[in-house]
Amino acid sequence: MEEKTQVLGPTYSSTITDLETLSNASVQQEPLKASRKFLWVVPLAPHAHPIQFFFLMLAVFVPIAIIVFIASAQSFYILIRITSVSHETGDITGSLALYSEIISLVFVVFWGVFSDYHEKRTVMALGIIIMGIPAICYPYATNIYPSLLLLRLVFSVGTAATTSMMAAFFIEVVNGKGGLASGILGASSGLGAIFSVFVLFMVPSYLNKAYQDYTKSLNITFGVIGGCTVFLGMLLYFVLPKSPNVLKQKERHPPRGKQELLPSSSSSSFFLVRWCGYFANGVLDFIFKIKCGVLAAKDPRIALGYTTSFFARADEIIITNFVSLWITQYYIENGTCEVGSPCYTSAATSGTLTGIAQAVALVACPFFAAGSEYLPKEFPIMMAGLIGAGGCIPFAFSIDPTSKASMALVVLIGIGQYGMIISGLTMVGGDHVPVDYRGSVAGTYSFFGALGIIVLSKLGGVLFDRWMKGAPFLLLGIGHALVLVLSIIVYLWGRFSKKASH
Numbered sequence: 001m002e003e004k005t006q007v008l009g010p011t012y013s014s015t016i017t018d019l020e021t022l023s024n025a026s027v028q029q030e031p032l033k034a035s036r037k038f039l040w041v042v043p044l045a046p047h048a049h050p051i052q053f054f055f056l057m058l059a060v061f062v063p064i065a066i067i068v069f070i071a072s073a074q075s076f077y078i079l080i081r082i083t084s085v086s087h088e089t090g091d092i093t094g095s096l097a098l099y100s101e102i103i104s105l106v107f108v109v110f111w112g113v114f115s116d117y118h119e120k121r122t123v124m125a126l127g128i129i130i131m132g133i134p135a136i137c138y139p140y141a142t143n144i145y146p147s148l149l150l151l152r153l154v155f156s157v158g159t160a161a162t163t164s165m166m167a168a169f170f171i172e173v174v175n176g177k178g179g180l181a182s183g184i185l186g187a188s189s190g191l192g193a194i195f196s197v198f199v200l201f202m203v204p205s206y207l208n209k210a211y212q213d214y215t216k217s218l219n220i221t222f223g224v225i226g227g228c229t230v231f232l233g234m235l236l237y238f239v240l241p242k243s244p245n246v247l248k249q250k251e252r253h254p255p256r257g258k259q260e261l262l263p264s265s266s267s268s269s270f271f272l273v274r275w276c277g278y279f280a281n282g283v284l285d286f287i288f289k290i291k292c293g294v295l296a297a298k299d300p301r302i303a304l305g306y307t308t309s310f311f312a313r314a315d316e317i318i319i320t321n322f323v324s325l326w327i328t329q330y331y332i333e334n335g336t337c338e339v340g341s342p343c344y345t346s347a348a349t350s351g352t353l354t355g356i357a358q359a360v361a362l363v364a365c366p367f368f369a370a371g372s373e374y375l376p377k378e379f380p381i382m383m384a385g386l387i388g389a390g391g392c393i394p395f396a397f398s399i400d401p402t403s404k405a406s407m408a409l410v411v412l413i414g415i416g417q418y419g420m421i422i423s424g425l426t427m428v429g430g431d432h433v434p435v436d437y438r439g440s441v442a443g444t445y446s447f448f449g450a451l452g453i454i455v456l457s458k459l460g461g462v463l464f465d466r467w468m469k470g471a472p473f474l475l476l477g478i479g480h481a482l483v484l485v486l487s488i489i490v491y492l493w494g495r496f497s498k499k500a501s502h
Contacts, residue, residue: 094461183369388416
């Protein structure tokens, strides 16, 4: 699940935002106690209103819903219909995810630069609008390369904007430890995924019953869903929190040791030249932030947060893409569905399986949020790693991915996914992160998440075709087990270092 994204991704997820060093320094000068609270318990920054935080939840809900819908619908509505084969779909799915994430990394830098000179709500709204446009065009794709690939790349431009601004809004709007806020935003991403599998997935089936024409049904479905996405993007621009620190060109300074690449004042009237200079500075800023973020990983707690991002973001993509793909392949092999036509049985089963799993996992969000707020931050990560490994590894060796046992295992995978998203985000956003490095840490956290998608989606897709259908989930299970071991080590390190200091 993208892409809490990925809050979430992420999702729930991938951010290189404005110059957080300056932004966070200014935020720290505000009173420590927020002027308002959301639902009387979640402290907000002085400039944020609780109603605006509610719409921020909606801004998390909408992208995750459309990301989950597009990723899953690609498997049982679009991909097999285009290819008319079923034996290479894993590699194709992994490759599309790989190329999409590479584009996301490039545009994360662009949107970060853009947010330096414009408000974050502008970037979020533009991202949602851009996601809606290829969604409308999706059923008209006639081949994998280039038409479907181009739509996925444009869609990734929008997801890069939304996922980057999710983390940026979290840092800017929330006050205090952030455990409760991350839990609420994580729950919003979960609700978006649940809405997608229980409502959006079912629309083509219902329309097909009415029109008896699956092509017309798909066209109407994607048109309506994409159109609503564009409308909501426009609406959210007016209701999201305003950014208190939008840098002007004259206020922007490159980090230490970098040469200013902005064009001279004589050429500043040329829009393209000016923004090429901004983007060049953004690339250098990106490299500088990643360097600072990697250096910050000398603190084992921050390093643990990066590790959770690597596997939690991959969790979203692999669960969203490969569960539905596996079920579709299973029905094709059993003769229930045919290659070359949409598999509505697969859509219903996938929706039920992942929907129930997401709903149950959503119930676990408050517990991980409370644990991140009131317990040592390593404890929730330990539980997320243990539960995720306990779900991924057995599910990888399932014979029937549609069985009740598989449903229980997918529930555990979902709980582990949400747990790592929530607890990992608070690990890199806690008080132990120096103020001057928070922007770099946030950017590096998202960078490792994108790297996890690139590596695990491509490798998982190849192994899906050439080894076994559960291979992507075996990779995730090993990753969750690694996170469990590392969280125990980091906790013991913290205990012994405190004793040594005394």
